[in-house]
Amino acid sequence: MPEPLVEAAPAKVNLTLRVFGRRADGYHELESLVVFAGCGDTLRFAPGGELALTVRGPGAEQAGDNADNLVLKAARALEARSPGIRLGTFDLDKQLPVAAGLGGGSADAAAALRLIARANSLAIGAPRFQEAARTTGSDVPVCLDPRPRVMRGIGDLLSEPVVLPPMPAILVNPGVPVPTKDVFANWKPQTTPVPLDQAVLATLKSRDLLLEFLALQANDLETPAIAVAPVVAEVLAALRNLPSCALARMSGSGATCFALFRNAGEAMIAAGMLHRRYPQWWVQATAFGGSR
Numbered sequence: 607m608p609e610p611l612v613e614a615a616p617a618k619v620n621l622t623l624r625v626f627g628r629r630a631d632g633y634h635e636l637e638s639l640v641v642f643a644g645c646g647d648t649l650r651f652a653p654g655g656e657l658a659l660t661v662r663g664p665g666a667e668q669a670g671d672n673a674d675n676l677v678l679k680a681a682r683a684l685e686a687r688s689p690g691i692r693l694g695t696f697d698l699d700k701q702l703p704v705a706a707g708l709g710g711g712s713a714d715a716a717a718a719l720r721l722i723a724r725a726n727s728l729a730i731g732a733p734r735f736q737e738a739a740r741t742t743g744s745d746v747p748v749c750l751d752p753r754p755r756v757m758r759g760i761g762d763l764l765s766e767p768v769v770l771p772p773m774p775a776i777l778v779n780p781g782v783p784v785p786t787k788d789v790f791a792n793w794k795p796q797t798t799p800v801p802l803d804q805a806v807l808a809t810l811k812s813r814d815l816l817l818e819f820l821a822l823q824a825n826d827l828e829t830p831a832i833a834v835a836p837v838v839a840e841v842l843a844a845l846r847n848l849p850s851c852a853l854a855r856m857s858g859s860g861a862t863c864f865a866l867f868r869n870a871g872e873a874m875i876a877a878g879m880l881h882r883r884y885p886q887w888w889v890q891a892t893a894f895g896g897s898r
Contacts, residue, residue, distance in 0.1 A: 610650040610651055610652045610697070611650065611651045611652075611653070611721050611724055611725060612648065612649070612650050612651075613648075613649050613651075613717040613718075613720050613721050614646055614647075614648060614649075614717065615646045615647040615648065615649055615710070615713035615714045615716065615717040615749075616642040616643055616644070616645070616646035616713060616752050617642065617643040617645055617646045617702055617708040617709065617710065617713065617777065617892075618640055618641075618642060618643075618708060618709030618712065618713055618745060618748065618749055618752075618857075618858075619640070619641050619642070619643055619708065619775075619777070619857045619858075619864055619894055620638045620639070620640055620707070620825060620857045620858050621638075621639045621640070621641055621820055621823070621855070621894070622637075622638055622639040622802070622820065622823040622824065622825065623636065623637075623638045623824075623825040623826060623827055623857075623858065624636065624637045624638070624799035624801075624823075624824065624826050625793060625795075625799075625826040625827065626798065626799065627795060627798075629760075633760045634760070634790060634793070635758075635759060635760070636757070636758065636759070636760065636761070637756065637757070637758050637799070637801060637802060638756070638757045638758075639754070639756055639768070639802060639807070639823070640748050640754065640755060640756070640757050641754045641770065641773075641894040641895050642749075642752040642753070642754070642894070643708075643775070643777065643890075643892040643893070643894055644892045644893050644894075645701070645702075645777070645890050645892045646701065646702055646710070646713055647663070647665075647698060647699060647700055647701050647702055647710060647713065647714055647717075648698075648699040648701070649677065649696060649697070649698050649699075649714055649717040649718060649721060650696065650697040650698075650699075651694055651695070651696050651697075651718070651721035651722070651725060652694050652695045652697075653692050653693070653694040653725040654692065654694045655693075655694055655695060656693075656695075657678065657681055657682070657685075657693040657694070657695075658694075658695045658696070659672050659675055659677055659678050659695070659696045659697075659698065660672075660695070660696070660697050660698070661675070661698045661700055662697070662698070662699055662700065663698070663699045663700040663701050664700070664701060665700035665701060665702055665703060665704055665710070666698075666700050668700075668703065668704035668705075668783070669698075669700050669704055669711075670704075675698075675711070675714070676711040676712065676714055676715035676718075676742055676743055676746070677696050677698060677714050677715055677717075677718040678696075679715065679742050679743075680715035680716070680718045680719050680738055680739070680742040680746065681693055681696075681718055681719075681722060683737075683738035683741040683742050684719060684722060684734065684735065684738040686738075687734040687737060687738060688726075688728075688734055691722065691726055692722075692725055692726050693722065694725070696718060696721075698714060700714075703779045703781070703783075703862065703888050704783060705783035705784060705785060705786075706779050706783070706784075706858075706860075706861060706862040707784070707856065707857040707858030707859050707860045707861065707862045708777070708779075708857060708858065708862050709745045709748075709749060709858065711743070712742075712743050712744075712745035712746045712748075712749045713749045713752070715739070715742045715743060715746045715749070716739065716746050716749035716750045716752070717749075719735050719738060719739060719746075719750060720750070723735060730750065730751070731751075735750065736750070740762060744760050744761035744762070745761055746761075747761060747762065747764060748761060748764055751767075753767040753768075754767060754768045754769070754770045754894075754895055755767050755768050756768065756802055756804065756807070765804060768804075768807050768808070769808075770807075770810060770816060770894075770895035771810070771811065771812055771813050771816055771895055772893050772894070772895050773813060773816060773866050773867075773893060773894045773895045774866070774867045774868070774869055774870040774872065774873040774891075774892075774893050775864050775865060775866050775867065775873060775891075775892055775893060775894050776845075776864065776865050776867075776873050776876055776877045776880070776889060776890065776891050776892070777857075777862055777863075777864050777888075777889070777890045777892060778841050778844070778845060778862065778863050778864070778865075778880060778884075778887055778888065778889050778890075779841075779861055779862040779863075779887065779888040780835075780837045780838075780840070780841050780861055780884075780886075780887050780888075781886060781887065781888060782835050782837050782861050783861070784831055784834055784835045784838070784859060784860040784861045785834075786858075786859040788834045789827050789830045789831045789834055789859040789860065790827075790830070790859070791830075792830035792831075792833045792834060793826070793827060793830045794830075796826070799824075799826065806819070807819075813868055814868075816895075817852050817853055817866065817868075820853055820855075820866070821853060824855075825855050825856050825857070827856070827858070827859050827860065828842075828855070828856045828860075831856060831859055831860035831861065834860075835860060835861050837861065838856060838860050838861050838863065841861070841863045841887070842854055842855075842856065842863055844880065844883070844884065845863055845864075845865040845880075846865075848865060848876045848879065848880070849872075849875075849876070850867055850868065850872040850875075850876065851865045851866070851867065851876065852865075852866045852867055852868055853865070853866045854866075864894075866894075870891075870893065873891045873892075873893075874891050876891075877889050877890070877891035
């Protein structure tokens, strides 16, 4: 039997997340500088036969029923647009926590689309792949080509890739799922945020410049997420008290938070400290930005 095709499904991290308001259709207009971590899930694909999925790994139980998995949803959305396309069996190694603000399910779905493209010798940039991604979920399009970029609208408007310096980091999740709909239900408009300037992003060539820029930004969902899950405030406080932590913020709608550091050694030491202090938390040293 041929070896299965393999794709990484890296965690999506929102370095910034601004909410511009609620639309008439109930969705919210967002803007986010998105990067991808050096950690995530792994998806394998054996082409041929009926569409199927197995899930294993530490996050398998949290992932829920396979029938609701975004991997299968993405494959079916693409099949509807490409009759006769070759599908097969997926095997998902679920390492990321679920409902965590890391876009894990979306990253898995995007990896599935990339694997089907490879198995069928199709271009991932073709309109049918973009349409299948949008149909599957609002975060799937940005995960389809996992490089730093600005995501706007409801996730449907994507900038060209942004070149950012690699940034050592740690990700921390307290093990409490935070439903996105509950966070948005608690969101209240404050001052209207200023849109990101793409020209400014192009000037962030060093870690220090990137950190200075990020310090002026925010995640507008932090306060409503803390109202839903107060442990998010505990995680942020723990991160900000770490030696050498340059910046700490929540990702997405939570509950995962990240801390940025100036070198990888500092990030590794900080991750070890948190492992010892909070053994019940999911802690991962990683890096953001750079080229994948």
